[in-house]
Amino acid sequence: MKLSGTDALVVVDMQNDFCEGGALPTADGHEVVPVINKVGQKFHNVVLTQDWHPEGHVSFASAHPGKKPLETVKMSYGDQILWPDHVVQNTWGAEFHPDLNLPHAQLVIRKGYLKDVDSYSAFCMVDGLTKTGLASYLKERGIERIFVAGCAIDYCVGGLATDAVKSGFDTYIIDDATASIDPSPDASADKAWRDVGAAGVTRIASSDLD
Ligand code: VGL
Ligand code: ZN
Numbered sequence: 001m002k003l004s005g006t007d008a009l010v011v012v013d014m015q016n017d018f019c020e021g022g023a024l025p026t027a028d029g030h031e032v033v034p035v036i037n038k039v040g041q042k043f044h045n046v047v048l049t050q051d052w053h054p055e056g057h058v059s060f061a062s063a064h065p066g067k068k069p070l071e072t073v074k075m076s077y078g079d080q081i082l083w084p085d086h087v088v089q090n091t092w093g094a095e096f097h098p099d100l101n102l103p104h105a106q107l108v109i110r111k112g113y114l115k116d117v118d119s120y121s122a123f124c125m126v127d128g129l130t131k132t133g134l135a136s137y138l139k140e141r142g143i144e145r146i147f148v149a150g151c152a153i154d155y156c157v158g159g160l161a162t163d164a165v166k167s168g169f170d171t172y173i174i175d176d177a178t179a180s181i182d183p184s185p186d187a188s189a190d191k192a193w194r195d196v197g198a199a200g201v202t203r204i205a206s207s208d209l210d
Helices: 029-040 134-140 153-166 188-199
Strands: 007-012 045-051 072-075 078-081 107-111 145-150 170-178 202-204
Touching: 007 029, 007 153, 029 145, 029 170, 045 134, 045 153, 107 134, 145 153, 153 170, 153 188, 188 202
Parallel strands: 007 045, 007 145, 045 107, 145 170, 170 202
Antiparallel strands: 072 078
C-alpha cells in the first residue's frame, strides 16, 4: 500500500506497564516495539495514546474490596473488567517504553484519567459520552485513513479501531505491530480480531506498507 499525507499512524498505549516487567503485560509488547519504530518512519502523521489512570482508578481490582483482577463489577456504564493497578499517573509504568523511537509523533492523547470511568478507545471513554477530541483533531488535519498499532488488540487497539470506523475513517490494524493481552486460541485476542473485522477494520501486515 502506498501511503500519503492523509494517512495517520496511531500507536496505542506503548507503555512500560503493558510490556514485559510491567503490571499488566501483553504477551508480546516488547517484540512489537522495533516493528512500530520501523513502520513509524513511513508516516508523516503519528499520534501516540497513553493510558493514564489516577490512583484508586475504578478499573483497578484494588479499588473494589474482595475483588480480584479479571473479575467484573457492574458500573452505571456497563460491566467493568478489573485489572491490576496499572499506568498510574507519573509512575514508571505509565511512561512510554524506553525503546519506542518516534520523535516525529505530533500528538500524545491521554485517556482513562477520570477516576470513575474507564477508557479503552482513545476517542471516547467507555461511558460513550466523554470524548477526547481525537476525531476532530484527525479530521481537522485532513486524515482519511488510520493505521493502528500497539497494546492491546483485545482492549485498547480494538476499541480505538472500532471507534475510528464509526467516526468515518478507513481503518487498518497492523497485525505484527500489535500486542495481545491474551493471545491463546478462543481467548480475548481471537474474539477481538473477529469483532474488529465485523466492524469493518482491515487487518494488514507491516510488510504491506510501501
Ligand atoms: C488496556 C486493559 C486496561 C490496553 C488498558 O491498553 O489495552 N487494557 N487498560
Ligand atoms: Zn487501563
